[in-house]
Amino acid sequence: MTLLSRLKDIKAKNEEPGKVQIPQKKSPLDLGGVEINNSFGNYYLIEKEYSLANLTFPAVSKELLTRNLRLLQGIGPVTEREMREQGIDNINQLSGEVRWQYEVEIVSECILKGKIKELRRRGACDYELLSFFKKDDLVFLDIESTGLWANQPLFLVGILYKDGGKLKLQQYLARNLQEEKPLLADLYKKLRNFKVMVTYNGKKFDAPYIEGRWVEHRFFYRLKHYQIDLLYHARRHFKGKFPNCRLITLEEYLLNFKREGDIPGYLIPQTYYKFVKSGDPALIKDIIRHNALDLVSLARVLYIVQPCINAKDFIAATK
Amino acid sequence: MDAQKILEYIRQSENYHEQIVHTEELPAKEASFAELNENLHPHLENYLKDKGITKLFTHQVTAIEKVAQGQNVVVVTPTASGKTMCYNLPVLNHILNNPKGRALYIFPSKSLSQDQMAAVEDFNTEVKVAVYDGDTPDDLKPELREKTSIIITNPDMIHQGILPNHLKWHNFFSNLKYIVIDELHSYRGVFGTHVGHIIRRLRRICEHYGSKPQFIMCSATIANPKQHAERLTGLPVSLIDNNGAPQGAKKFVLWRPPSKRPYIQDVIWLFSLLIALRTRTITFSRARQTTERILRHTKKLLQEKLPHKNLHNKVVSYRGGYLARERRAIEEALFKGTVYGVVSTNALELGIDVGELEACIIAGYPGTIASTWQQAGRVGRRHKDSLVIFIAVQNPLDQYFIRKKEALFTKPTEQALVAPDNPYILLGHVLCAAHELPIKPQDFSLWGEIFPDLLYLLEEDGEIVQSEGSYYYIGGTYPASRVNIRSSSLASFQLKDKSSGNRLVGTLDGHRALSEAHPGAVYMHQGETYLVKDLDLENKHCYLNKVDVDYYTMVKRDKETEIIEINKKRPLLTHMLYSGNLKVTTRVTGYIKKHEATGQVLGGGELDLPEEILETQGMWVTFDPTVIEEAKGYYLNLMGGLHALEHASIGLLPLFAMCDRNDIGGLSIGAHPQTGLPTVFIHDAYDGGVGFSETAYSCFEDLLEKTLEAIKECECEDGCPNCIYSPKCSNFNRPLDKEAAIYLLHRLLGKEYTPRVENNKIIINSTALKNSLKRFK
Numbered sequence A: 001m002t003l004l005s006r007l008k009d010i011k012a013k014n015e016e017p018g019k020v021q022i023p024q025k026k027s028p029l030d031l032g033g034v035e036i037n038n039s040f041g042n043y044y045l046i047e048k049e050y051s052l053a054n055l056t057f058p059a060v061s062k063e064l065l066t067r068n069l070r071l072l073q074g075i076g077p078v079t080e081r082e083m084r085e086q087g088i089d090n091i092n093q094l095s096g097e098v099r100w101q102y103e104v105e106i107v108s109e110c111i112l113k114g115k116i117k118e119l120r121r122r123g124a125c126d127y128e129l130l131s132f133f134k135k136d137d138l139v140f141l142d143i144e145s146t147g148l149w150a151n152q153p154l155f156l157v158g159i160l161y162k163d164g165g166k167l168k169l170q171q172y173l174a175r176n177l178q179e180e181k182p183l184l185a186d187l188y189k190k191l192r193n194f195k196v197m198v199t200y201n202g203k204k205f206d207a208p209y210i211e212g213r214w215v216e217h218r219f220f221y222r223l224k225h226y227q228i229d230l231l232y233h234a235r236r237h238f239k240g241k242f243p244n245c246r247l248i249t250l251e252e253y254l255l256n257f258k259r260e261g262d263i264p265g266y267l268i269p270q271t272y273y274k275f276v277k278s279g280d281p282a283l284i285k286d287i288i289r290h291n292a293l294d295l296v297s298l299a300r301v302l303y304i305v306q307p308c309i310n311a312k313d314f315i316a317a318t319k
Numbered sequence B: 001m002d003a004q005k006i007l008e009y010i011r012q013s014e015n016y017h018e019q020i021v022h023t024e025e026l027p028a029k030e031a032s033f034a035e036l037n038e039n040l041h042p043h044l045e046n047y048l049k050d051k052g053i054t055k056l057f058t059h060q061v062t063a064i065e066k067v068a069q070g071q072n073v074v075v076v077t078p079t080a081s082g083k084t085m086c087y088n089l090p091v092l093n094h095i096l097n098n099p100k101g102r103a104l105y106i107f108p109s110k111s112l113s114q115d116q117m118a119a120v121e122d123f124n125t126e127v128k129v130a131v132y133d134g135d136t137p138d139d140l141k142p143e144l145r146e147k148t149s150i151i152i153t154n155p156d157m158i159h160q161g162i163l164p165n166h167l168k169w170h171n172f173f174s175n176l177k178y179i180v181i182d183e184l185h186s187y188r189g190v191f192g193t194h195v196g197h198i199i200r201r202l203r204r205i206c207e208h209y210g211s212k213p214q215f216i217m218c219s220a221t222i223a224n225p226k227q228h229a230e231r232l233t234g235l236p237v238s239l240i241d242n243n244g245a246p247q248g249a250k251k252f253v254l255w256r257p258p259s260k261r262p263y264i265q266d267v268i269w270l271f272s273l274l275i276a277l278r279t280r281t282i283t284f285s286r287a288r289q290t291t292e293r294i295l296r297h298t299k300k301l302l303q304e305k306l307p308h309k310n311l312h313n314k315v316v317s318y319r320g321g322y323l324a325r326e327r328r329a330i331e332e333a334l335f336k337g338t339v340y341g342v343v344s345t346n347a348l349e350l351g352i353d354v355g356e357l358e359a360c361i362i363a364g365y366p367g368t369i370a371s372t373w374q375q376a377g378r379v380g381r382r383h384k385d386s387l388v389i390f391i392a393v394q395n396p397l398d399q400y401f402i403r404k405k406e407a408l409f410t411k412p413t414e415q416a417l418v419a420p421d422n423p424y425i426l427l428g429h430v431l432c433a434a435h436e437l438p439i440k441p442q443d444f445s446l447w448g449e450i451f452p453d454l455l456y457l458l459e460e461d462g463e464i465v466q467s468e469g470s471y472y473y474i475g476g477t478y479p480a481s482r483v484n485i486r487s488s489s490l491a492s493f494q495l496k497d498k499s500s501g502n503r504l505v506g507t508l509d510g511h512r513a514l515s516e517a518h519p520g521a522v523y524m525h526q527g528e529t530y531l532v533k534d535l536d537l538e539n540k541h542c543y544l545n546k547v548d549v550d551y552y553t554m555v556k557r558d559k560e561t562e563i564i565e566i567n568k569k570r571p572l573l574t575h576m577l578y579s580g581n582l583k584v585t586t587r588v589t590g591y592i593k594k595h596e597a598t599g600q601v602l603g604g605g606e607l608d609l610p611e612e613i614l615e616t617q618g619m620w621v622t623f624d625p626t627v628i629e630e631a632k633g634y635y636l637n638l639m640g641g642l643h644a645l646e647h648a649s650i651g652l653l654p655l656f657a658m659c660d661r662n663d664i665g666g667l668s669i670g671a672h673p674q675t676g677l678p679t680v681f682i683h684d685a686y687d688g689g690v691g692f693s694e695t696a697y698s699c700f701e702d703l704l705e706k707t708l709e710a711i712k713e714c715e716c717e718d719g720c721p722n723c724i725y726s727p728k729c730s731n732f733n734r735p736l737d738k739e740a741a742i743y744l745l746h747r748l749l750g751k752e753y754t755p756r757v758e759n760n761k762i763i764i765n766s767t768a769l770k771n772s773l774k775r776f777k
């Protein structure tokens, strides 16, 4: 059918009397959460608790940083190897040498004052830098959106963090897209409580997406968290060893866990819109479950991929 | 240079055979100045002082003041009248006083962008300016978005790169104060319609960030600059046309080459002669090949005739794709006198800026009056006297200007058209807009009535969803990459050059591919000639080889036109005129090769290609049935007359609507199945139409008058390329009957037709009839 004839049909249909669609009445939604109000409107919040055992936060000491010789400008892999062969494995051992004295002072000060950005610039890895943080600083985050570009709204933000002796899951849900703005406003307030954000592909996707949504709703907030993107680490360690580096693959190979009946990512936008139209809770429950599983796996994978300075040894150790 | 003496010299030459049909004397014009009400920023005042500009021209002052009042403006002035000041001064003045302010400059091509950046930099202010286009390195982009006050770009980049990423541009959009659009007249037809939608998308994004930019636009002289600017932006626009720039005297010569000699010989002769007289000359030709041929033969002629003057080394060609630096070098060489002559293709009429040129040869009508004047405006800047020679080639338009001597020098009738309501073109932009920002009911007013219907249609297709009154994009692909703003349909063919490793040379509208790029076709693209090797219909690829051949190809088509809907109708004396929607079904069945110079058929072939359907706008005229008997009585071939009328009127339509033959199609038929009458159709060659045929409907009488003149006054006997032949006729120009067309035009216009009578006998004018009578003898 050609475009013009389709448009003609549409015009005729719209002009037909009594064809106005009356929106279906939706029954109140029960997903085990509560409705939250703020000055921008309402949204829905679901909370759940897990045992803290799921979060194996690596205890890292700052010692580790002083053992990274390459933090000194001028030391590359070759020099490092030579030094290690000579028995030098701590930067403090170089503080007496004229050549390195100044560099050692700078790095030591960075470690002392927690100048994370500078250390990162010098090549400190996420794992070493975790030594500046406590378990309470950490937030795991995963979003579900209606598209691939931040121009398209998001509707679910799941976060997982340590809350006293428990691991707490919070899922911020927009039951329709009018609820996105109030959701985003509260999300900012919540995220301010944390210093480290752990995600899977969040550096490229989740974080800029949230910031993009804040721009669209003209909050212009920025995420200032220290970002740990586990996809980056997983790729470094497991590329070529596993069929791919998707989170569910990691679950299978590292956590011996296989998801059943999980909704595939590409179906999420249309499923959400179906939910908005019909109000059928089953539709959104699938997405909520998917989001929660992602977060719990993230927390479990953190320990596994994070400390692997040598991934091979680690896989051996987990088997 | 003394133009008068040069013309005398030409007239005395042995090559001169009364080719000059008219010389228009364009008198010198004094400058007119005005004073600004308010001072500009001191930096700008000083800049002008340093440049020796103590007063501004009237149009510049009007522009600055209207912009200061918050109006959108379109400035219409000739080439070299200082129009860039009309936007650079208000923009820089604003940003110097409000450093956060931003401006967006839009130019149709990349080379113009570079020139304009240089022009802004010349002011030597603190204001940061940058070109942001497909060539901008990714790592520079964030800095440019944040810190640049004036961004110079093109419509393609806004469509594909900037609008879909507006979240990254929020600072720029929040502070956007001015949008400058130069060469406004070039945004017409399909491309212009796309640009109109891009501008509306841009306005919507600005509104989202709380800014309401003003538009400052510049256009060449066309019939409808204000209307065009308003349709393109969707906003009220104030017209500024009080040009105050001075002009030197100009002699504008209309030149008709002898009928039996290729026009290019005259071009080469005149060009060589002007160079021999040490006159700095630019020659504009219509195609790259012609440019190269003119260059080659001019060099040869100069070397033969004046071997020791070394003049043959003082001619260069000037082509598309030259970098700003290369163009500067040519300009400088002209200035210094190391080069006297430049040959250029039409495509470059905008790019070159040479103040020192004295003569201009326009070898063939460049397609629009606006372009003709842009070319003529390249010579005789400011106070200098200059010479322009317009050489007509064999086609109805060129001949029209030769015959109608005043047509080029009076107010132009050509209109720039856009079709904001074409659903085919709008459809893709609805998706793009929904992707950029959810569409809310208050956005509907930016577009026409058809907009909500398209939303509904896209919702049915699952491309967008509606939720609480807003429409959201849901697809997983980047919609901007699906919309080709140089074409009307979503499906366009990619042209790939086999001779350079399948490099993408361009795209071709799906509807044109079958008839212009079938296997064996000679295809022209941006002045280059290619031979089509293969047409991959499934993947929409067309493989070409760059060649230099001396023939062109024409296709034979079976064509049917079905009337879908009549939108408007009016009687034309006893005939009827209609405008509406048509369904045009065509099938390309074969092609022939024709020798370029002689027109001789060199061969051809059959083609087996699928049928194609075009849904478009059209206009048609049904004749009073009495013409059938009457034509018989005059021994005329009615079918040949309808066909000739169709060709000739389509050939002249560009005088009213800026378009070329490829933009329009036609069909004539003795008894159309739906009308039952002799009918001539003229239709747009794009899905949904762009308004060309609608213009033909509204100015049909005028078009017919010009058509009648063109046919009647043509000196040929049975028709020729100057009157009724069409280079793209799908029936290879058969049947055609010139006298029958003259008769039909008399009937349409209510003029009394007198058959040609000799010795009290009606002369049999119809070629077809003559031929059949011959057979009986």
Ligand SMILES: [Zn+2]
Residues within 6 Å of the ligand: B714, B715, B716, B717, B719, B720, B721, B722, B723, B724
């Ligand atoms: Zn003729």
Ligand SMILES: [Zn+2]
Residues within 6 Å of the ligand: B643, B647, B726, B728, B729, B730, B731, B732, B733, B734
């Ligand atoms: Zn024809």
